[in-house]
Amino acid sequence: MYKKTISLLIFISTLIYCTENAKLLGIFHYPGKSQYMSGVALMKILAERGHDVTVVSPIGEKNAPENYRDVVLPEVFEAAKRFMKNYFEYKVHPYVQTYVIGTVSFSLLNCTLSHPKLQQLIKTEKFDLVILQQFYGDALTYIPYVLDIPYLFYSPMGASYITNPSIGNPTFPSYVPDLFLRYTTDMSFFQRLDNTIIFIINSFIRYFVILPYHDRIVKESFPNAPDIQVYNQRASIILLNGDVSINDPVPKVPGMIDIGGFHIKPPGSLPRDLEDIMNTARSGVIYFSMGSNLRSVDMPKHILASLMNVFSKLNQTILWKWENDELEGKPDNVVIRKWLPQNDILAHKKMKLFITHAGLHSIQETVYHGVPCLTIPVFIDQLSNAKRAVNAGYAELIYMEEITEERLSPLIEVLLNNNNYTAAAKKRSSIMRDRPLSPADTASFWVNYAIRHKGAEHLRVASVNLTWCQYLLLDIVAFIFLCFLGIFMVLRKLTISLIKFRNCKIKKKLE
Incomplete structure (x- = not known):
């Protein structure tokens, strides 16, 4: 009986984790060591589960699994070195934080997309799914578009303003504090005001600075690329390095999956x-x-x-x-x-x-x-x-x-x-x-899910198809305002006409 139970468990595990032995391409452009390490930890888990993994990054791994291949772009790391200073001296106001990090990403993305190794890779090889690092990397979404395959995002942090726009998740500045502010969800009036200001600034920078620049970066490396709006919001799933035990409860669309703690392994013996x-x-x-x-x-x-x-x-x-x-x-x-x-x-x-x-x-x-x-x-x-x-x-x-x-x-x-x-x-x-699946198992399941359902387009929310004016209902507000203005003008004209008519009648009576 014991052996039969073990065999059944192995069979179920095989069904869950080994039905898709796919070719996966992971692109991790940001050379921050912690962001890189977490992305690589995810790709190693997928390689251990039987997938054929190729990882494009600025650093590279020494102890990789057998079916894990590195495509190292050292020039990206060199490009980042001029920004890597003593972080204890890092003093940037939160209002300009998005602009500063966004501009750093420009040179990193330009170097990544134009690199001969990546160019050769996408011309000569086929993949089933692309996993993109979601950290100021909108330009990278052109890669799955040109390969004509589905993709998903991996974010090295939980749900935030950085992750939300790419998948259509709402951000409510009334109780969701910005990532760069020292606030919790319980904010005072002036903290909410501060949070709202930074939300407006970040939105402006994203739509009028970062996205246009990323569009230009893509077209420099791929002259025939369409406008970035065509392909940069096609993801339906984003794996978040967050968990309810450490993150505040905030709204998440169905494709946002918490896998925080996936890198934690059972403790080993110390030296x-x-x-x-x-x-x-x-x-x-x-x-x-x-x-x-x-x-x-x-x-x-x-x-x-x-x-x-x-x-x-x-x-x-x-x-x-x-x-x-x-x-x-x-x-x-x-x-x-x-x-x-x-x-x-x-x-x-x-x-x-x-x-x-x-x-x-x-x-x-x-x-x-x-x-x-x-x-x-x-x-x-x-x-x-x-x-x-x-x-x-x-x-x-x-x-x-x-x-x-x-x-x-x-x-x-x-x-x-x-x-x-x-x-x-x-x-x-x-x-x-206390969760139904371990974070590593959860990540593996959703990657396999994306492969089975060709990117899981059915999870994509309609808001990604709206312009920022439509999303914020500015067109509706403008229409209602114009309607009220029109009604007001008509009533005003009628009132003036009635007053004139009444004054004429009074004048005739007096005559």
Whole structure:
């Protein structure tokens, strides 16, 4: 009986995951390390499920599955280098954030689309489905159009203004905060005003700056390409790197699928030295990492001094992802490594606190393992990620410019000693784990679904076919206004005529 059950489960799994062994093309143009790593993690999962995967990117993978092929465009990475500076010095007002990132994407997309490797690939090979990185990459939608095959998007973040226009999802500035603002869904009047202003600015920039420029980029590499409006909103499915455990509930059209946490694997065994350090940490371990894009070594010196002063007074062992071999003035209870297996560390029973930049993957991993965190957000979505974590009760927040020994020490103490933070983290962990399919299985299912249904056009909402004037009902508002204006003018004319007629009658009587 046991063997029959196992055979049945294997058969069902085969039906679910192995019915489509398709040729997939993934294009990930943005060279940000965290965005690239999450996209590659998705493509590796699909390769492991039997698909023949080709990935076009600026970086490339060393340990790829057998049926995973890299097409590396190093020139794109070189083009991005002039924008890659010390992110701790990144100071851009939210109102111009979309314009700044959008203009960075221009050179990256131009280099990607004009690259001989990509040009040769689409001329000589056939694919069943294209997966496009959805991060200021509208020009890439020409690739599936010219190949005449369906495509879907993968977004390295949850639903936001960046993702919504490409698939016709509504954005309500009244309670959906912009990705670059430090707000939650519960906004005051002036926060809603600020949110509405940035929504209007972003809409203007998208329709009158970014899309026209992307149209020009495509036509430079493909002179016979039609206008971008013909092909840039043909996707019906977008896989979102979000989850209800960490993201606010917002409207989503049927084709928006949350797969947040898909990159998280069961914890493995730690390297022997780290295992010994964690096991012998009598008061537990604090893990400190600023992620893959930010480097701790680039922090201002006065902030590093404050951190080390605070750490030196703690009883816990601190594991710090530090990108150099040495750290001057390092306290005895601090252990530095250039690289640390974050997921495996967070899963360890001695973990007490995670000090993080609030990058999306870090937030997902700390929630999955039920570890409270202190967030130090610096830029982009880290600000909103941190605010949501605080709002959910499993985190505290301090901005980089606010870090002093006097401000930092009480925050760490309350996170270590107040069990409410751990309880909130474990509650969120329970929510993340409570789902009918794992995030990886969900992603695999929907990719297969898109293949089976040729892009799943039946999921596409009608709003993608509307102009922005039609979508915002500006034509209807204008029509109603003109109708009322016409009625008003007619009534006004009638009233004037009646008054004149009455005055004439009175005048005749007086005569």
